[in-house]
Amino acid sequence: MNKLKRNERIGALMNILTDNPNKIFTYNYFNDKFDAAKSTISEDIVIIKKLVEKLQLGYIETLSGVSGGVRYLPALNNSQILKLLDKMCKDISMGNRVIAGGFIYMIDLLYSPEWIYNIGKIFYSVFKDKEIDYIITVETKGIPLALMTAKIFNKPLIIIRKDSKITEGPTVSINYVSGSTKKIQTMSLARKALKEGSKVLVIDDFMRAGGTIKGIYDMMHEFDAKVVGTGILVSTEIPENKVVDDYVSLLKLKNINEITKSVEIAVNDDMFLK
Amino acid sequence: MNKLKRNERIGALMNILTDNPNKIFTYNYFNDKFDAAKSTISEDIVIIKKLVEKLQLGYIETLSGVSGGVRYLPALNNSQILKLLDKMCKDISMGNRVIAGGFIYMIDLLYSPEWIYNIGKIFYSVFKDKEIDYIITVETKGIPLALMTAKIFNKPLIIIRKDSKITEGPTVSINYVSGSTKKIQTMSLARKALKEGSKVLVIDDFMRAGGTIKGIYDMMHEFDAKVVGTGILVSTEIPENKVVDDYVSLLKLKNINEITKSVEIAVNDDMFLK
Numbered sequence: 001m002n003k004l005k006r007n008e009r010i011g012a013l014m015n016i017l018t019d020n021p022n023k024i025f026t027y028n029y030f031n032d033k034f035d036a037a038k039s040t041i042s043e044d045i046v047i048i049k050k051l052v053e054k055l056q057l058g059y060i061e062t063l064s065g066v067s068g069g070v071r072y073l074p075a076l077n078n079s080q081i082l083k084l085l086d087k088m089c090k091d092i093s094m095g096n097r098v099i100a101g102g103f104i105y106m107i108d109l110l111y112s113p114e115w116i117y118n119i120g121k122i123f124y125s126v127f128k129d130k131e132i133d134y135i136i137t138v139e140t141k142g143i144p145l146a147l148m149t150a151k152i153f154n155k156p157l158i159i160i161r162k163d164s165k166i167t168e169g170p171t172v173s174i175n176y177v178s179g180s181t182k183k184i185q186t187m188s189l190a191r192k193a194l195k196e197g198s199k200v201l202v203i204d205d206f207m208r209a210g211g212t213i214k215g216i217y218d219m220m221h222e223f224d225a226k227v228v229g230t231g232i233l234v235s236t237e238i239p240e241n242k243v244v245d246d247y248v249s250l251l252k253l254k255n256i257n258e259i260t261k262s263v264e265i266a267v268n269d270d271m272f273l274k
Numbered sequence: 275m276n277k278l279k280r281n282e283r284i285g286a287l288m289n290i291l292t293d294n295p296n297k298i299f300t301y302n303y304f305n306d307k308f309d310a311a312k313s314t315i316s317e318d319i320v321i322i323k324k325l326v327e328k329l330q331l332g333y334i335e336t337l338s339g340v341s342g343g344v345r346y347l348p349a350l351n352n353s354q355i356l357k358l359l360d361k362m363c364k365d366i367s368m369g370n371r372v373i374a375g376g377f378i379y380m381i382d383l384l385y386s387p388e389w390i391y392n393i394g395k396i397f398y399s400v401f402k403d404k405e406i407d408y409i410i411t412v413e414t415k416g417i418p419l420a421l422m423t424a425k426i427f428n429k430p431l432i433i434i435r436k437d438s439k440i441t442e443g444p445t446v447s448i449n450y451v452s453g454s455t456k457k458i459q460t461m462s463l464a465r466k467a468l469k470e471g472s473k474v475l476v477i478d479d480f481m482r483a484g485g486t487i488k489g490i491y492d493m494m495h496e497f498d499a500k501v502v503g504t505g506i507l508v509s510t511e512i513p514e515n516k517v518v519d520d521y522v523s524l525l526k527l528k529n530i531n532e533i534t535k536s537v538e539i540a541v542n543d544d545m546f547l548k
Contacts, residue, residue, distance in 0.1 A: 007281035008325045014288040015331055023388070051282045057289055099443040107442055107464060111433060113425040114297070140433060143417050151387040151422075159385060159414060162437070168381055169373035190381060 009034055009044050017048070017060070017072035021124075022154035024069040045070055056080065074152060076125045078272055084118050085250055085267040091115070092234075092251070098261040104253075106234075110141055110205055113148075119250070120148030123203060123231045126248055126271065130228045133198040134158050138187055138216060145233060146203040153201075158194055160187045160219060168193075172222050176215025187215055194223055202230040207249065210242035217244065234265070283308055283318050291322070291334070291346035295398075296428035298343040319344050330354065348426060350399045352546055358392050359524055359541040365389070366508075366525070372535040378527075380508075384415055384479055387422075393524070394422030397477060397505045400522055400545065404502045407472040408432050412461055412490060419507060420477040427475075432468055434461045434493060442467075446496050450489025461489055468497055476504040481523065484516035491518065508539070 004012065013030065030041045049060040058074040076084070088109075097105045109115050123145075132153060137146035138160040150157040168190035175184050194200070202216050213230060220227055235242070235249035248271050255264040278286065287304065304315045323334040332348040350358070362383075371379045383389050397419075406427060411420035412434040424431040442464035449458050468474070476490050487504060494501050509516070509523035522545050528538040 004325075007284045007321060008328075010281045010285045011288040011322055011325050012329055012331075014285040015292045015326075015329075018289045018292040020388070047281060048285055051278075051285050052289075054282075055286055055289075057286075099441070101441060103441040103443075105443055105464070105466065107433075107467060108430065111421075111424075111431040113421065113428065113431065114294070117425065139414050140417075140435060140437075143414075143433075144421050144431065147385075147387065147418050147421055148425075150385075151391065154387065156382065157385040157387065157418065159381075159417075161414060163414075167373070167375060167377040169377075169379055190379070192379065193381060 003036070004034055006044065009036065009041075010047060013041075013044055013048055017070070018074075020154070021072050021074045021152050024063065024071045026069045030070075073128065074121055074124065075128055076121055081122050081125060081272075082267060084122060088115070088119075089251060089265050089267060092265050093263045096261060097263055098256055098258055100258075102256050102258060104256060104263055106205070107141070110233075111144055113144075116145040116148045117151075119145045119233060120150075120152045122250060123149045123201075124152040126231060127201055127229045130201065131199055132201045132228060134194055134200045134225075135203055136160065136194075136200045136216065136220070137203050138162065138212060141206070142204040142233075145205060149201070149203050149231070158189070158200070160189045160216060162187055172219065174215060174219050174222065176211055176218065178209075178211045185215075187219060189219055189223070194225060196224045198223070198225045199228045200225050202227055203232075204230075205233045207232045207235040207242065207247070209239055210244040210247075213247065214243045235268070277310070278308055280318065283310065283315075284321060287315075287318055287322055291344070292348075294428070295346050295348045295426050298337065298345045301342045301344070304344075347402065348395055348398065349402055350395055355396050355399060355546075356541060358396060362389070362393075363525060363539050363541060366539050367537045370535060371537055372530055372532055374532075376530050376532060378530060378537055380479070381415070384507075385418055387418075390419040390422045391425075393419045393507060394424075394426045396524060397423040397475075398426040400505060401475055401503045404475065405473055406475045406502060408468055408474045408499075409477055410434065410468075410474045410490065410494070411477050412436065412486060415480070416478040416507075419479060423475070423477050423505070432463070432474070434463045434490060436461055446493065448489060448492050448496065450485055450492065452483075452485045459489075461493060463493055463497070468499060470498045472497070472499045473502045474499050476501055477506075478504075479507045481506045481509040481516065481521070483513055484518040484521075487521065488517045509542070 027038050027041055052060050061071050063069045099105050134156055135146050135150040136158040147157050170191040171188045173186055173188040230247035232249040234251045234253050236253045249268050252268045253265050301312050301315055305312055326334050335345050337343045373379050408430055409420050409424040410432040421431050444465040445462045447460055447462040504521035506523040508525045508527050510527045523542050526540050526542045
């Protein structure tokens with residue numbers, strides 16, 4: 001391969017960094033890949049670092065140490081987050097989404113890669129200062145957004161199953177009470193799914209009373225794991241008192257009117273205070 | 275914002291294109307964003323197009339039409355695919371993965387964002403010439419890799435549920451026979467999950483006899499949808515005759531030895547003939 005020009009190297013570096021958020025690449029890796037001197041790569045990185053900040057694409061972090069390294073942190077600022085959340089509220093209130101029983105049909109949004117990739121970036125921006133080993137969720141609807149969050153954090157995902165007939169070796173099962181229906185349910189997780197003493201970020205799509213999230217906390221207790229944060233896409237305004245209290249909800253569901261088929265939902269401004 | 279220099283524009287364009295594979299951006303969008311003439315942006319895109327091909331990062335497609343557009347297709351070539359699959363075989367055969375009943379513990383791999391992002395790129399490379407409206411899977415373990423495939427294709431994901439107690443409005447349920455256990459099971463999908471006449475790509479993590487995949491085909495028949503491809507991460511060598519025949523499996527599981535706890539798995543070379 002012929003040596004690359006500066007603008008080509010910058011394009012290539014940006015491709016690699018953007019495709020692998022939060023992954024540390026050593027300068028040596030780039031020196032070898034582009035057959036360029038370390039000083040040349042360092043200059044490229046300085047240009048990219050300034051560019052990423054100027055365009056508000058997040059941050060480039062350079063790490064010192066034996067060989068040195070660089071990684072891309074795609075954090076959004078509050079005004080970018082607010083703009084995305086405003087758009088999400090519009091998406092949720094529009095269309096005929098109210099279904100019998102006072103539920104909202106959101107599958108098309110929760111399974112849209114672009115929509116949930118943005119949510120992953122928002123959760124990353126909210127929890128980026130926490131030390132996190134795993135992103136954890138419970139099946140099924142929250143999986144896509146938990147995975148996108150894991151992708152941005154570059155950390156493994158853990159999915160707690162509601163089914164105990166699973167072929168994942170020895171499992172730990174716990175019972176929990178769904179806060180809104182008061183029904184007893186079971187969740188299971190493979191013994192080897194996470195190491196003892198891990199720090200986890202809990203992510204889910206929806207929270208009414210918080211019984212399921214409480215169940216995840218109980219499960220984490222069994223694994224001697226520490227919950228360092230809880231991110232919920234939509235929480236309901238009622239009941240006001242949830243069985244869990246330390247969570248960040250991006251959107252607040254105020255009302256579902258089954259007669260007019262309308263949904264009242266708003267950005268949870270409190271999240272910017274955390 | 276001050277006008278960007280060429281190498282900054284190239285970095286910024288690469289960031290946007292890499293972050294949004296298969297999404298079409300108009301030249302006007304970039305003109306406005308970077309306050310640059312259309313001819314300038316066109317020259318930038320020419321540089322990026324050549325660079326992406328030179329570094330084998332896929333392709334940049336420029337589309338003509340009223341305003342014109344550009345998109346990034348992160349297709350891998352066969353030698354890149356083979357290298358990734360070889361590494362995956364090593365990951366699967368290493369470690370103590372054999373669990374009672376002749377199953378392999380693969381959760382840590384299937385839920386690792388980096389691992390499955392690569393699988394998404396491989397499935398994209400295999401099926402990129404098909405016209406696809408949705409990526410479809412059945413819960414639970416295949417969801418992450420189906421979602422990453424959906425992210426690369428920039429198409430919505432559909433998850434078929436095994437649970438009929440779902441709050442997604444009217445559903446269609448079908449019974450299917452798990453090919454290996456011969457047990458009758460149920461899968462359900464919300465009526466409004468996909469439009470009639472859609473073209474779908476089926477993605478799953480594992481296939482033994484193919485009963486579950488056959489179930490998905492039956493479900494798609496109920497929605498008058500056409501299955502244009504089926505991608506499986508691991509299929510077993512035995513039984514040789516599956517209940518479905520037209521699928522692409524990336525890896526072939528030859529043997530699980532429960533006594534020596536060893537796994538024999540290989541790249542399915544046939545896939546390169548398709």
